[in-house]
Amino acid sequence: MDTFFSNLFKKANTGFWPVAIALAFLLVGTFSVYESPRSLGAFLILMTTPLILYFMKMNMKIKVFIGLLLIIVILPVLGIRNIFYLEVIFQMAVFAALALGLNIVVGMAGLLDLGYVAFYAVGAYAWAIFGSKQLSLLHSIPGAAPANAPFALDPKWFWLFIFLGVGLAAFTGILLGLPVLRVKGDYLAIVTLGFGEVVRVLALNLDKPINLTNGPQGITPIQRPPLPPEPIMQFFRNILAPFVGHVPTDAEFYNVFFYFLALIIIAIAILVATRLEDSRIGRAWTAIREDETAAIAMGIPLVKMKLAAFAAGASFAGAMGALYAANRTFVSPETFSFLQSIGVLTMVILGGLGSIPGVIFGAAAVVLLNIQILQNFSLYLSELRQGDTVIPIINFAWKDLSNQLDPAKYQKLVFGLILILMMIFRPSGLIPAERRKRELVEEKE
Amino acid sequence: MKNFTENPAYKFLLFPIGQISVFAIGASVVLSLITVLLAFIFKFNVTDFDLVERTMLILPQVIINGVTIGFVYATIALGYTMVYGVLEFINFSHSEIFMVGGIVGIQLMAYFEHIGVLATMNEYLVIALAIVLAMAVSGSLAVVVERLAYKPLRGAPKLVPLISAIGMSFFLQDAVRLILSLTTGEFNVILPKFGTFDEFWKIAIPGMEDPLRIQIKSVIMVGTAVLMLLGLNFLVNGTKVGKAIRAVAQDRPSASLMGINVNQIISITFLVGGTLGGAAGVLFALKATKLDPFSGFFPGLKAFTSAVLGGIGNLTGALLGGLVLGLLESFAASYLGIFTNGAFGAEYKDIFAFAILILVLIFRPSGLLGQTVGQKA
Numbered sequence: 001m002d003t004f005f006s007n008l009f010k011k012a013n014t015g016f017w018p019v020a021i022a023l024a025f026l027l028v029g030t031f032s033v034y035e036s037p038r039s040l041g042a043f044l045i046l047m048t049t050p051l052i053l054y055f056m057k058m059n060m061k062i063k064v065f066i067g068l069l070l071i072i073v074i075l076p077v078l079g080i081r082n083i084f085y086l087e088v089i090f091q092m093a094v095f096a097a098l099a100l101g102l103n104i105v106v107g108m109a110g111l112l113d114l115g116y117v118a119f120y121a122v123g124a125y126a127w128a129i130f131g132s133k134q135l136s137l138l139h140s141i142p143g144a145a146p147a148n149a150p151f152a153l154d155p156k157w158f159w160l161f162i163f164l165g166v167g168l169a170a171f172t173g174i175l176l177g178l179p180v181l182r183v184k185g186d187y188l189a190i191v192t193l194g195f196g197e198v199v200r201v202l203a204l205n206l207d208k209p210i211n212l213t214n215g216p217q218g219i220t221p222i223q224r225p226p227l228p229p230e231p232i233m234q235f236f237r238n239i240l241a242p243f244v245g246h247v248p249t250d251a252e253f254y255n256v257f258f259y260f261l262a263l264i265i266i267a268i269a270i271l272v273a274t275r276l277e278d279s280r281i282g283r284a285w286t287a288i289r290e291d292e293t294a295a296i297a298m299g300i301p302l303v304k305m306k307l308a309a310f311a312a313g314a315s316f317a318g319a320m321g322a323l324y325a326a327n328r329t330f331v332s333p334e335t336f337s338f339l340q341s342i343g344v345l346t347m348v349i350l351g352g353l354g355s356i357p358g359v360i361f362g363a364a365a366v367v368l369l370n371i372q373i374l375q376n377f378s379l380y381l382s383e384l385r386q387g388d389t390v391i392p393i394i395n396f397a398w399k400d401l402s403n404q405l406d407p408a409k410y411q412k413l414v415f416g417l418i419l420i421l422m423m424i425f426r427p428s429g430l431i432p433a434e435r436r437k438r439e440l441v442e443e444k445e
Numbered sequence: 446m447k448n449f450t451e452n453p454a455y456k457f458l459l460f461p462i463g464q465i466s467v468f469a470i471g472a473s474v475v476l477s478l479i480t481v482l483l484a485f486i487f488k489f490n491v492t493d494f495d496l497v498e499r500t501m502l503i504l505p506q507v508i509i510n511g512v513t514i515g516f517v518y519a520t521i522a523l524g525y526t527m528v529y530g531v532l533e534f535i536n537f538s539h540s541e542i543f544m545v546g547g548i549v550g551i552q553l554m555a556y557f558e559h560i561g562v563l564a565t566m567n568e569y570l571v572i573a574l575a576i577v578l579a580m581a582v583s584g585s586l587a588v589v590v591e592r593l594a595y596k597p598l599r600g601a602p603k604l605v606p607l608i609s610a611i612g613m614s615f616f617l618q619d620a621v622r623l624i625l626s627l628t629t630g631e632f633n634v635i636l637p638k639f640g641t642f643d644e645f646w647k648i649a650i651p652g653m654e655d656p657l658r659i660q661i662k663s664v665i666m667v668g669t670a671v672l673m674l675l676g677l678n679f680l681v682n683g684t685k686v687g688k689a690i691r692a693v694a695q696d697r698p699s700a701s702l703m704g705i706n707v708n709q710i711i712s713i714t715f716l717v718g719g720t721l722g723g724a725a726g727v728l729f730a731l732k733a734t735k736l737d738p739f740s741g742f743f744p745g746l747k748a749f750t751s752a753v754l755g756g757i758g759n760l761t762g763a764l765l766g767g768l769v770l771g772l773l774e775s776f777a778a779s780y781l782g783i784f785t786n787g788a789f790g791a792e793y794k795d796i797f798a799f800a801i802l803i804l805v806l807i808f809r810p811s812g813l814l815g816q817t818v819g820q821k822a
Contacts, residue, residue: 114611182806189535190749191799342611405623411619412616413616419609420594
């Protein structure tokens with residue numbers, strides 16, 4: 001059976017077949033999502049296209065063309081048609097960038113960071129505090145703020161704050177790293193976990209003595225950067241209206257806009273990560289990961305390199321944080337819980353430690369699982385609950401099923417299972433890094 | 446004299462009790478002195494009331510609270526430190542083992558209440574039964590977890606079992622929530638009210654207006670925890686199994702060559718750690734009165750901090766670390782607000798433990814009592 005499939009794959013992977021298959025998936029997926037925007041299956045077919053592009057042999061130019069067509073044209077159009085998909089692809093983009101950042105720390109340098117979401121929080125709160133009315137409310141009690149307080153900064157400052165987020169997060173990474181990086185492996189994990197919690201608790205409690213974070217209620221409204229000028233917007237409205245069936249609103253344009261911003265950050269992240277991987281620094285990280293003592297003996301400045309990994313990883317999270325705060329116009333401490341850190345770690349582990357295509361795949365898969373598959377399962381269960389069906393043999397009426405059983409809320413179960421199973425059966429991830437593949441082959445000989 | 450120190454009654458009863466008392470009293474005295482000193486320093490900041498007087502007034506209560514929770518932390522910390530001693534690996538899911546113990550204990554009491562015998566039963570018997578059941582369940586769960594999630598990964602790079610343990614911790618949280626939701630429809634479990642535990646013993650102290658109030662609960666918590674520690678001390682230092690555990694912790698290959706079944710000993714270590722965690726869970730539940738599947742996380746982290754504070758891998762260290770951390774936390778929760786005039790308060794007590802952890806790791810990674818075994822390559 002196994003050989004049958006691998007033979008089939010080999011046959012399909014020659015000549016013009018790969019292009020045909022990729023195009024077929026792209027067209028069928030696009031068409032079916034377009035026709036039935038609610039269907040999960042249709043969306044899954046469409047999202048298989050990038051995997052086919054990655055795994056099958058075809059001309060590089062065609063690969064890039066189909067990929068860009070999907071990411072830049074098809075997904076936004078489908079997203080405007082059904083706003084839910086815009087949310088899905090935006091979250092995929094955000095988490096892909098976070099996973100790429102964490103991948104530098106965990107995958108390349110081998111430092112387990114369980115408080116990664118803290119850097120995300122730093123970026124988010126930086127823009128949240130300066131891009132909202134919070135600065136003029138410093139001395140008022142949370143909840144009892146005057147409604148007519150002015151915004152501190154013009155929305156245009158957002159562009160500066162993306163870069164400030166990068167800098168602040170990197171700085172926080174170094175600040176955390178300096179005392180902590182003297183400890184090794186498992187201790188580091190616990191200390192970073194603690195750091196993540198410290199940042200969350202600070203965000204939760206810094207509404208006194210001065211009201212910096214507005215406590216558990218979070219900061220809102222946060223300003224968004226202005227959309228492109230009116231003539232450009234009008235142009236896009238005219239082009240998109242016939243495709244999506246209605247004239248896109250500004251809210252929808254904002255979502256597309258943020259999606260593209262996230263894409264730009266991912267593009268930069270991928271560029272930086274790939275360039276780093278084969279650079280002197282990247283090789284130093286690998287050396288540290290494999291054997292610290294040997295790395296020191298080879299003259300690698302251990303602390304400097306570890307700090308560089310922390311700062312580089314943190315900086316992506318900082319940029320994404322600022323973007324996230326502007327997109328949601330709301331931040332609250334609960335967004336930055338330990339669960340989020342583990343979620344990003346799960347993405348990295350699932351995709352493959354150190355593997356750039358792997359972690360992007362991992363992020364997409366976990367987001368899909370989280371906000372689509374589990375959600376759908378929840379909906380299905382609640383439909384069953386409302387119906388009169390009974391499981392025949394054990395005579396259990398679905399009506400009696402507890403309301404607490406809501407699969408969408410069982411993220412921890414899913415993350416936990418993924419982590420355990422991956423560690424036991426496939427520690428190098430679903431799409432392992434090239435270097436790890438090489439290592440495995442050498443071991444077999 | 447030599448005969449006397451070899452006497453089992455001294456070795457396994459008198460000496461450990463003495464050690465525990467010295468630790469508890471010593472830590473309380475040192476911290477109290479520091480606090481009073483701080484009170485004198487900050488005295489001029491506070492104008493509404495006399496800071497020193499206020500500090501002295503609540504001091505005994507703060508110490509009692511700290512010692513009580515400190516013993517619970519110590520009991521949990523022993524589970525971390527034993528596993529670390531044998532496997533050199535942070536058993537991240539130990540906090541969930543502890544939580545399961547607490548929930549099982551509460552559920553047993555709730556069951557007694559449900560069938561209507563809780564009010565008529567001897568209250569101490571109820572607690573003893575709850576603790577025994579919790580120990581059994583937690584212990585077996587710890588062994589099962591080890592078999593499923595850690596054993597296949599033995600010999601893998603260090604991060605691999607750690608990530609698996611984190612996954613196990615998350616998995617257990619939601620699995621318990623799932624089981625509770627399906628069986629009772631609610632995942633918060635609340636301690637039923639019974640007996641006289643919430644009442645206070647009042648001890649009049651000459652020279653003080655208010656008598657010292659000790660909750661009966663606290664006495665039970667401390668008493669049980671001390672019994673557990675004595676039992677563990679006997680197991681590790683007085684039996685053949687304990688000798689085997691120590692041998693495996695010291696040098697696994699050699700122990701294996703000496704005919705010790707290493708896998709079995711590792712299982713036993715998890716069993717013992719889990720059992721202690723289960724008992725601690727019930728004690729913690731007595732104090733917290735309400736548990737949910739996620740309430741093991743913070744106590745677990747604090748217990749881990751205690752283990753590191755005392756010197757991880759060192760059983761006595763875990764005891765001292767637990768007591769010191771419990772006291773520190775109690776002091777921080779009570780005095781932070783008073784000393785800073787309300788700017789920072791008890792809400793920071795959960796991250797206080799992390800600050801201590803970071804400080805310990807920077808300045809004394811081997812812990813208060815540890816030798817330099819903290820970081821083997």
